[in-house]
Amino acid sequence: MNFQLAPDRASNFAGQYDALFYTFSAFAVFFTIAVFVMVVTFVTKYRRGKKANRANPIHHNSLLEAIFMGVPTIIALTMFVFSAKLFVDMRTPPKNSYEVFVIGKQWMWHLQHPNGIRENNELHVPVGQPVKLTMISQDVIHGFFIPDYRVQYQVVPGRYTQLWFTPTKPGKFNLFCTIHCGTQHSEMGGYVYAMEPKDFAEWQATGGNRFKERPKNLADAGKQLYEELLCNNCHMEKDNPRAPSLYGIFQSKRKMTDGTVVEADENYIRESIVNPYNRLNAGYGNQMPIYEYKKQISEEQIRMLLEYIKTLGSAPAPVTTPAPTARGNAAGGQS
């Protein structure tokens, strides 16, 4: 828990945005203090029982009223011009932008790069290159928001919306959904990884650092599938609000929501893949996306996943941080 006062400035808009934000703040502070001083002065000076000149009070002054209206109007119109310019910039993506397609669905972000790389809840982008997001929702309205970039736009079903930015420094930045979209709204988020162009090119060339090697055995194939289906986004090394960890789950005793205890044998794990809401671990709700049996996940693939999950039973939990963090920071490093 850090004591943070302002978000990072990590995109082309951030500096311009903050200049406007702090100018507005200066005006806000000035007017607040002006009113405060005026009120406190009058209250103390003319407090009942205090000697003061109260003769000929003024109840009307057209010049003052004109100032009260004129000054705020002029300030407001000036503010509007700068604010409008920033917005027009934000709505005008450059022609040479790198385009990424965003699909919002309850409750994850799905991103597709032009070369076929797919990501969930994370977005890898190159520093110094304008990035244009073309976004649509598959169910309800979502909001795509990267605070450190000062960009936000709604992701609407039935129509494409756009958003653009140029990342200005490498790093890992929050990505949030900002339109209330149901049960797991607050968990519909992830990270943007801005990478140096060289690292990004390598990341692209290696297909997002994934599926590079041919699987050596069934469990290995299961591991690749596990990452491809993005099971690892929620089933991390430790239990978390999204999902229980699968480390050591095989043949362990699991407490269900109804209080019964079930051994997580092959049948239970298979059932949890095909029909995850049937018997839920205590503390979890109907959260896991369903991969439609036979259409999206075959019996062969379930076997691969099972073999992989079984190896987790004996494998020590990874020493590094969980998957999303590791991939971003070690961008390009893995080969």
Next chain:
Amino acid sequence: MSAVATQVSHQEKNYLNDENTIKSWLLTKDHKRIAVMYLVAISIFFLAGSIAAGMIRLELVSPRGAFLTNDAYNRTFTAHGVIMIFLFLLVGIPAVFGNFLVPLMIGAKDLAFPRLNLVSLYLFFTGAAFALLALIFGGVDTGWTFYTPYSSMYSNSQVALVLVGAFILGFSSIATGVNFIVTIHKMRAPGMTWFRLPLYIWSHYATSIIIILGTPVVAITLLLVVLERVFHLGVFSPELGGDPVLFQHLFWFYSHPAVYIMILPAMGVVSEVIACFSRNSIFGYKFVAMSSMAIALLGFFVWGHHMFISSQSMYQGLVFSLITFLIAVPSAVKVFNWSLTMYKGSVWLASPMIFALGFMGLFVIGGLTGVYLGSIGTDVHLTGTYFIVAHFHYVMVGGTVMGFLAALHFWWPKMFGKMYNESMAKVSAVLVFIGFNVTFFPQFIVGYLGMPRRYHYYYLNPDFQIWNIASSFGSTVLALGFLLPVIYLTKSLKSGAPAGPNPWGATGLEWEVESPPTKHNFHEIPVVTGLVYDYNSEADEAAWEEEEREMEHVTRGGQH
């Protein structure tokens, strides 16, 4: 001496004890009794909404929640929003103080349509019953904004029930609005010309115009959501050929002006209170009156500022932003005029005045942070975050609730004929002001940092925690500030000193009748000869000094 006085005042017939059967209350057409019933009802709703707020603040102390599930949390903040907005803020000042004061202030014996007023009360109860049923049968998880297609197609909660409730509540508002407009037009006492009206009446006039123009739109919109949800009539869902953003347009067409329905009456209260406790005529009467009308009018042309990033066209957004900047001006005019009203006044820091000054402080911050949001470029980063939550709480709680409390403390002696414990009231005013700022100021910062609103968990960025802890701490102080009036006001009903017709030395027709007023308000219809704010700070100051000297004399005499 006081015992005798109490006895006498108890024997007098007033609107409270005129008839004392339950039936006489439930079927009353007296605007004052209806106001009292509204007061009891909305106080209970405010308590319910506050409990939900307390649960939210408790839950947000930790990035991974404390005791609620995701669904329970979503239902809690929706309950908080729906109860506070539809059952407290929109009705609060108009239905309680508007009902009580509009006839009294203009010299009328009742509203133009007393029966319609009673119908409005029962529509309110019916609508509220639907909303409460929705809560009992599992709650609603859409947020009070009911954005489609989540509300119409996806939400698995009691959306239809609560929307029907809101639909009925809309008719209650419309009935009250029509009643006020006709009353203000047709029932003013002889000599009560438009520009002699109290500013409180002007703000209710402006509010009522908004109510009757805007409410039918939202009522139909909410009904369309119900039809889409229940009968799959395609209006808002793209899956059924509808347009989800259309809902936002229709909803905000009412719901932005609705913000002014909430704040204008509070501004009216503050105008009355500041004039009275400064012993000065309000500065720039016509400008303050006309600024209410300007706000009501301009308020209908800014709804799109809720939708800058909704996919509405860029040019549309720019126009909405420009008009929004202009609507800041009439609000600024009011604040400057209130401040100048104290100039050369005789400022008495009684509890209603402290609440009114608190209103000014908080409303200034609420208004100025509104500039960031009305400004289209800066809105992009802040909309949908806690910045907006902080902003509208500064306006709705800092503005409307402070205005409500100022009104409650100012007119309580008039309504019930009793004085409350003034020191306790001052403590409450200070606690509310401090508690409020500690609760909501950190939310500006955490919003600027990027914490989205309506978030149950924020483990994706644990740095938000420190600000949330500060906010939750502040909310306990705020709760204490709200709890105190419940205690000392209730106590005053039993053991408060008799208030007399005019405990504050205020001008205005309502202070010329008994406290509590008789059933028909005026024994004779008054004739008005000048502006309502007939204060003279210099003469008042001299009279007060005289009184002080006498008091001193009496005390000294007693010691001998």
